[in-house]
Amino acid sequence: MIAIVDYGMGNLRSVEKAFENAGGRVCVTADRRIVERAEKIVLPGVGGFAQAMHELRSRKLVEPISSKIKAGTPYLGICLGLQLLFSQSDEGGKTRGFGVIPGPVRRFTGNLKIPHMGWNDLTLKKPGCPLFKGTRKKDYFYFVHSYYPEPEDRSWVATTTRYGRSFCSAVWKGSVLATQFHPEKSQEAGLRLVRNFVNLPALAL
Numbered sequence: 004m005i006a007i008v009d010y011g012m013g014n015l016r017s018v019e020k021a022f023e024n025a026g027g028r029v030c031v032t033a034d035r036r037i038v039e040r041a042e043k044i045v046l047p048g049v050g051g052f053a054q055a056m057h058e059l060r061s062r063k064l065v066e067p068i069s070s071k072i073k074a075g076t077p078y079l080g081i082c083l084g085l086q087l088l089f090s091q092s093d094e095g096g097k098t099r100g101f102g103v104i105p106g107p108v109r110r111f112t113g114n115l116k117i118p119h120m121g122w123n124d125l126t127l128k129k130p131g132c133p134l135f136k137g138t139r140k141k142d143y144f145y146f147v148h149s150y151y152p153e154p155e156d157r158s159w160v161a162t163t164t165r166y167g168r169s170f171c172s173a174v175w176k177g178s179v180l181a182t183q184f185h186p187e188k189s190q191e192a193g194l195r196l197v198r199n200f201v202n203l204p205a206l207a208l
Contacts, residue, residue, distance in 0.1 A: 006041035009033045010058040013048040021187035027201040035067045048083030052095035080181030106155040115167045118149040125162040132175040142192035144184040
């Protein structure tokens with residue numbers, strides 16, 4: 004079973020529908036006991052870093068999600084679910100994230116329209132990433148964000164995207180996968196990523 008974590012932020016129905024269409028057996032839940040039993044974890048979300056961590060803590064979800072990640076349970080973060088893997092964010096002040104990936108989440112600066120909203124492409128940095136199996140150079144993905152991750156260890160970077168500057172748009176290491184863009188809103192190219200995650204062997208990346 005794939006647990007789609009509900010912490011009150013994000014369009015959960017579109018994520019749930021995408022995973023169902025990909026053949027996944029899913030459960031949208033805020034119940035830590037269901038998260039603890041899940042074979043895979045999906046953490047979607049849009050909005051603020053600090054508020055997200057507050058909502059996760061208030062639902063007592065931080066520890067079970069962290070434990071599942073440490074145990075090697077496949078994890079897919081989407082948008083805010085990517086950023087929360089990092090140490091902290093420019094948006095969150097002193098709020099700490101999960102700290103799985105050392106480094107900050109930065110706000111776009113300069114003469115750019117913020118948020119970065121719309122379709123953009125990817126440059127694959129780790130062609131072996133199972134999430135991007137079948138991805139083509141002409142594929143575009145849908146972004147809505149004002150902040151981007153900046154991993155200190157660049158070996159985490161699975162893809163980059165250009166918006167004013169080149170930024171990390173997806174990460175992968177072991178069983179941890181996450182995208183800054185929204186696969187569930189990215190038509191066939193995004194649904195291919197969802198299917199790839201659904202078809203991953205649990206605890207066997």
